[in-house]
Amino acid sequence: MTTVREPTTPYEALGGADTFRRIVDRFYDLMDSEPRFAELRAMHAADLAPMREALASFLGGWAGGPRDWFEANPGRCMFSVHGEFPIDATTAGQWADAMKQAISEADMPSADLAAQLSQRLTAMARAMGAN
């Protein structure tokens, strides 16, 4: 007899809200404390608490979880959000490196999905810095 498995989202397969919160908290802790991310840190507001909420909510919804960020920001495109910031290859690289490290330390249930998440976000960040 075969077992029928419910289809699942990357969000669920990666561990849900806790995982995304852990990644985002580590990402901003790294940005806030490591001199190699200084240029990226300088672009952000002094208080990173609102960004911790926003990025965790965005990434969770993007991975197939609750759509809170998208419902609060109808039609808002992540590339347009960043169009107003002077992102270059240096700051895009810092974003990608901090995110890669945060993901690799998050101890996720699927190493394969974690690698895919890292690759996708790195590609997105580098595209934002390519203008």
Ligand code: HEM
């Ligand atoms: C390429 C390098 C990137 C830089 C330099 C950058 C920088 C920033 C800055 C300065 C802000 C505003 C922060 C503040 O007000 O304190 C912001 C907001 C945000 N960024 Fe990025 N970002 C980058 C890439 C990304 C990527 C790849 C994503 C998503 C995959 C992302 C998701 C967000 C989100 C969700 C917000 C908050 C938008 C809102 O809810 O208002 N960022 N980013």
